[in-house]
Amino acid sequence: MSDTSLFRYAVEAHEGRARSGILTTPHGEVRTPAFMPVGTQGTVKGLVMEEVSDLGAEIVLANTYHLYLRPGHELVGRLGGLHAFMRWNGPILTDSGGYQVFSMARIREVRDDGVVFQSHIDGSSHTFTPEVVVDIQRTLGADVVMAFDECPPGGADHAHAREANRRTLAWLHRGKARFDELEARGGYPAQTLFPIVQGNVYEDLRREHARAIREAGDWQGVAIGGLSVGEAKEDLWRVLELLDPELPPDRPRYLMGVGYPDDFLEAVVRGCDLFDCVAPTRNARHGTAWTTEEGQANLKAARFRDDTRPMDPGCDCGTCARYDRAYLRHLVVAGEWLAIRLLSVHNLRFLVRLAEEARSRIAAGDFHAWSRDWLERYRSPEG
Amino acid sequence: MSDTSLFRYAVEAHEGRARSGILTTPHGEVRTPAFMPVGTQGTVKGLVMEEVSDLGAEIVLANTYHLYLRPGHELVGRLGGLHAFMRWNGPILTDSGGYQVFSMARIREVRDDGVVFQSHIDGSSHTFTPEVVVDIQRTLGADVVMAFDECPPGGADHAHAREANRRTLAWLHRGKARFDELEARGGYPAQTLFPIVQGNVYEDLRREHARAIREAGDWQGVAIGGLSVGEAKEDLWRVLELLDPELPPDRPRYLMGVGYPDDFLEAVVRGCDLFDCVAPTRNARHGTAWTTEEGQANLKAARFRDDTRPMDPGCDCGTCARYDRAYLRHLVVAGEWLAIRLLSVHNLRFLVRLAEEARSRIAAGDFHAWSRDWLERYRSPEG
Numbered sequence: 218m219s220d221t222s223l224f225r226y227a228v229e230a231h232e233g234r235a236r237s238g239i240l241t242t243p244h245g246e247v248r249t250p251a252f253m254p255v256g257t258q259g260t261v262k263g264l265v266m267e268e269v270s271d272l273g274a275e276i277v278l279a280n281t282y283h284l285y286l287r288p289g290h291e292l293v294g295r296l297g298g299l300h301a302f303m304r305w306n307g308p309i310l311t312d313s314g315g316y317q318v319f320s321m322a323r324i325r326e327v328r329d330d331g332v333v334f335q336s337h338i339d340g341s342s343h344t345f346t347p348e349v350v351v352d353i354q355r356t357l358g359a360d361v362v363m364a365f366d367e368c369p370p371g372g373a374d375h376a377h378a379r380e381a382n383r384r385t386l387a388w389l390h391r392g393k394a395r396f397d398e399l400e401a402r403g404g405y406p407a408q409t410l411f412p413i414v415q416g417n418v419y420e421d422l423r424r425e426h427a428r429a430i431r432e433a434g435d436w437q438g439v440a441i442g443g444l445s446v447g448e449a450k451e452d453l454w455r456v457l458e459l460l461d462p463e464l465p466p467d468r469p470r471y472l473m474g475v476g477y478p479d480d481f482l483e484a485v486v487r488g489c490d491l492f493d494c495v496a497p498t499r500n501a502r503h504g505t506a507w508t509t510e511e512g513q514a515n516l517k518a519a520r521f522r523d524d525t526r527p528m529d530p531g532c533d534c535g536t537c538a539r540y541d542r543a544y545l546r547h548l549v550v551a552g553e554w555l556a557i558r559l560l561s562v563h564n565l566r567f568l569v570r571l572a573e574e575a576r577s578r579i580a581a582g583d584f585h586a587w588s589r590d591w592l593e594r595y596r597s598p599e600g
Numbered sequence: 601m602s603d604t605s606l607f608r609y610a611v612e613a614h615e616g617r618a619r620s621g622i623l624t625t626p627h628g629e630v631r632t633p634a635f636m637p638v639g640t641q642g643t644v645k646g647l648v649m650e651e652v653s654d655l656g657a658e659i660v661l662a663n664t665y666h667l668y669l670r671p672g673h674e675l676v677g678r679l680g681g682l683h684a685f686m687r688w689n690g691p692i693l694t695d696s697g698g699y700q701v702f703s704m705a706r707i708r709e710v711r712d713d714g715v716v717f718q719s720h721i722d723g724s725s726h727t728f729t730p731e732v733v734v735d736i737q738r739t740l741g742a743d744v745v746m747a748f749d750e751c752p753p754g755g756a757d758h759a760h761a762r763e764a765n766r767r768t769l770a771w772l773h774r775g776k777a778r779f780d781e782l783e784a785r786g787g788y789p790a791q792t793l794f795p796i797v798q799g800n801v802y803e804d805l806r807r808e809h810a811r812a813i814r815e816a817g818d819w820q821g822v823a824i825g826g827l828s829v830g831e832a833k834e835d836l837w838r839v840l841e842l843l844d845p846e847l848p849p850d851r852p853r854y855l856m857g858v859g860y861p862d863d864f865l866e867a868v869v870r871g872c873d874l875f876d877c878v879a880p881t882r883n884a885r886h887g888t889a890w891t892t893e894e895g896q897a898n899l900k901a902a903r904f905r906d907d908t909r910p911m912d913p914g915c916d917c918g919t920c921a922r923y924d925r926a927y928l929r930h931l932v933v934a935g936e937w938l939a940i941r942l943l944s945v946h947n948l949r950f951l952v953r954l955a956e957e958a959r960s961r962i963a964a965g966d967f968h969a970w971s972r973d974w975l976e977r978y979r980s981p982e983g
Contacts, residue, residue, distance in 0.1 A: 259930065263646075263937040265922075288905070288930040296908065296926055304922060522671070525679065539648075539687060543679055547642065547671040554646040554937055 223407040224360075224437040226469045230580045234461055234488035237579040240438070240469050242308040242360040243407040244300065245275065249469055249490035250575050252476060252568040253278045253310060255498065258287065259303040261565075262498045263558040266305045272534060272566040273573065276308040278493045281353050281363075282317035286336050286343075290353045298358030298406070310493075311354045313363035313413060314345055316442070316473070320368070327367065329384060347388035348395040355396070355405045363440060364392040366413040371447030378417035378443075382426045385415050389433055410434075411471065413442040418452040420459055427463035438469040441489070445474040453480075457487035464488075478507055478571055479595055482588045485575050492572075497564035501557045504549035507567045509591075512598035516556075521546040534566035606790040607743075607820040609852045613963045617844055617871035620962040623821070623852050625691040625743040626790040627683065628658065632852055632873040633958050635859060635951040636661045636693060638881065641670065642686040644948075645881045646941040649688045655917060655949040656956065659691040661876045664736050664746075665700035669719050669726075673736040681741030681789070693876075694742035696796060697733050698749040698768075699825070699856070710750065712767060730771035731778040738779070738788045746823060747775040749796040754830030761800035761826075765809045768798050772816055793817075794854065796825040801835040803842055810846035821852040824872070828857040836863075840870035861890055861954055862978055865971045868958050880951055884943035887932035890950045892974075895981035899939075904929040917949035 226249075228238040240247040254261045254269055257280045261269050269277060279299060284290055293302050299309055318324070322334035331346030350365040365388045367381040389412050396410045412430045416422030430439065441460060444453050457472070464470055469490040475481060476494020484492065500506070504516045508529040514521075527537035528545060536545070536559040548556035578584035609632075611621040623630040637644045637652055640663045644652050652660060662682060667673055676685050682692055701707070705717035714729030733748040748771045750764040772795050779793045795813045799805035813822065824843060827836050840855070847853055852873040858864060859877020867875065883889070887899045891912040897904075907925035919928075919942040931939035961967035 258934045258936055259927075260936050260938045263941065265938070265942075283934075287934050288926075292905065292926070295906065296924075302927055302930075304927075522675065523678065541679075543671075543675070544642075544685055544687075547685075551641045551666075551670050553641055553643050554940065555643045555648070557937065558646065558941070559648075 224409045226438065226467065228467060232579045232582055232584045233486070234458075235485050235575070235579050235584050236488060236490065237576040238469065238490060240490075242276075244306060244308040244360055247275045247308055247491075248573075248576060250481075250485045250572045251275060251491055252481065252565075252572050253491060253493040254565050255280075255493055255495050256303060256305075257495070258283045259293075259299065261561075262502075263554070263561055264565075266303065268535075268562060269305070269565070270307065272562060273569040274307075274565065276310060276491075277305060278310050278312060279303070279357070279359070280314070280317060281311045281350060281357070282314035282321070284311075284357060285314065285353050286338055290356045294356040294358070300358060308360040309358075310361035310411075310471075310491075311357055311359035311363065312473070312493075313365050314350050314353070315366040315368045315413070318345055319370075327384075329387065331365075332367075347392035351392050351395040351399070351410070355399050355408060358406050358408070360408060361438065362396065362408050362410045364389045364410055364412050366415055366442055368415065368443050368446070369417060371417075373417055375419055375422070378415070378419055378422050382415050382422050385413065386426065386429050386433070389430065393434055409437040411438045411440050412436055413440040413473070414460065414464075415443045416456075417443055418448050418456060420455075423456055423460055424463055427460055431463070431465060436465070436468060438471060438491070439464055440471040440473055442473045444472065445480070445494075450480075454483060454487060457484060457489065461488050476568060478568060479592055481568060481571060482575065482592060485572075486585070486588060497568055498557075498561045501560035501564055504556065504560070506545075506560050506563055508598075510594060510598070512595050514598075516542065516546045516549040516560075528560075528563050529567065532563065532566065533570070534563050536560070536563040607792045609821065609850065611850060613965075615962045615965055615967045616869070618868050618958070618962050618967050619871060619873065620959040621852065621873060623874075625659075627689060627691040627743055630658045630691055630874075631956075631959060633864075633868045633955045634658060634874055635864065635948075635955050636874060636876040637948050638663075638876055638878050639686060639688075640878070641666045642676075642682065644944075646937070646944055647948075649686065651918075651945060652688070652948070653690065655945060656952040657690075657948065659693060659874075660688060661693050661695060662686070662740070662742070663697070663700060664694045664733060664740070665697035665704070667694075667740060668697065668736050669721055673739045677739040677741070683741060691743045692741075693744035693794075693854075693874075694737045694740055694746065695856070695876075696746035696748050697728055697736070698751045698796070701728055702751045702753075710767075712770065714748075715750075730775035734775050734778040734782070734793070738782050738791060741789050741791070743791060744821065745779065745791050745793045747772045747793055747795050749798055749825055751798065751826050751829070752800060754800075756800055758802055758805070761798070761802055761805050765798050765805050768796065769809065769812050769816070772813065776817055792820040794821045794823050795819055796823040796856070797843065797847075798826045799839075800826055801831050801839060803838075806839055806843055807846055810843055814846070814848060819848070819851060821854060821874070822847055823854040823856055825856045827855065828863070828877075833863075837866060837870060840867060840872065844871050859951060861951060862975055864951060864954060865958065865975060869968070869971060875955075880947035881940075881944045884940045884947055887939065887943070889928075889943050889946055891981075893977060893981070895978050897981075899925065899929045899932040899943075911943075911946050912950065915946065915949065916953070917946050919943070919946040
């Protein structure tokens, strides 16, 4: 058994389904709701980890699939593990690789045994089994290890989604067995394994899967996968609402792949605690920044040419403290890397600050009123 | 007349032709020999100006041609000038645009009047005259303004180089008249105009041009252009040596476009004081870093895979303080922006530190012995 005593979650306050809490890990505490910046290849694109820490992030995500392919988990392990490798001493969650294998790689074969795929980098052939995926993440030394899952595409039919659920559950049992086996063998840091609830937009499949997963172990947290993959927003909210009574109430719920500001708040309303998304950095690459009063703004717009205000006048990030929109627009239009860096800092801080504010509003008991107002303002830009 | 009292240069120590000194500008002092990081489009690629300052740079260069095209000097002027726009309160030198017009743009016509060219960005047609180039730089608010020059390609023949010299000299007179006219008109900050000595690798042309320029005004500094454009290294050193007695001994000499570590030292040996080059940041983009013991190293090499040493164990930059070669190599191989940023910091600091050490060696009187040893070590890598 893994040393679960080093992991715990305490719900601190509730308002309806929304809750705030503290997730304790061997590398520190994470106050929830929490947004996890994505460090795909062992780096949050363009930033040093001091900056990620300075903007208030308390946990980051890294990608099992990417790190396995490059530079290889064994090398990272030899070099002291992922925390040492990427210079981040806070908690790390590594994803299962399932989403990447099913979306980026060329699939050769999906078997009950595992998935044979070709690397998106060089076409080389690899096999991910539930055991391999646990081995990789234990070697990387992630605090939170995700069980391997089959993640069908957004429009998958009921039969496909059902089959994926069946496999994902069988893989969870095998992944857990492997995780416990390595734990018994020793030599790994304190880690914990989170299962992933799949089932697409199908109510029966989501319920069934959540129940079966809950029966399969006393998890320190549960992830909700297979959403934010192109389904309608109503389906996303409906699934979160139907899952609420099916998930352990005293464990953190990690909604995978969600991280636009409005979606983030809507999911907090529906009881989710942990989030990750590449949107802050991807939007930065496209010259797009989030603002409280003007919604999502693209700096290529001519109206920013002479605009000497900070990107978001209410923001406390390093970018808003030092630069104006006119300069940021120039960097975006000129294709300068600094634009991506400065907008990444801003967008990440925007989400982390939103999570901080949601926390304090839940504690104060005015989260619903505040989030309703916030969403209305964000969605009706003045700009 | 410009307020030249705000500009002065004092040679502090000599060793042979090599000298150390202090260039005083309205935005602060520059200790020479000095390397000027290149902020082409109003940003030193990927870095914030606090980082540029932290790595010891005391002056930066920006590009007249680029800023004229994007975002436009008039916009920069309206926004408070280039210092305010790019958040750099130290001295700025803007180049003449000559090199860019003759190397990047599509030339439509070179006339005695000026150059008609097409933008490399959108093909739009523009004309640079000596007056326009001064107007742009005065509006940008650069401390040091460069006179417009014709910069023939590396292999230009004697007749072509002679013609370019004739034009460059005529343009200098016109540029100076324009500079003084704007000064008399008022409303500009304290600025100074540097001429550029051309003449390719031809001894007679270099001498003639240097003499004519010296007679044309009491310049606060003189630039040496048209080198580092593909000529043999012996030609470069020969030109610097023959120019030495022709240039004002008490004014800084700015060798344009030179900035590989070994070339930098060789030019300091030959009496040059100011330098600029995109090599530190361009090399960073190619995954290449400078080291004292191993020369120029490309991180793609497999030998760095497990290498847990800093990039250059003797270096005091932020990259070497925090990261190892194995991680930097991973970032390079994975195509991560952070690689460019971290290697830019290292390469820039490497040159700035080399300039600092050259200064103190000149003061101590052991510069020649030290630089000979340094060059030998750098050119005979152990790695």
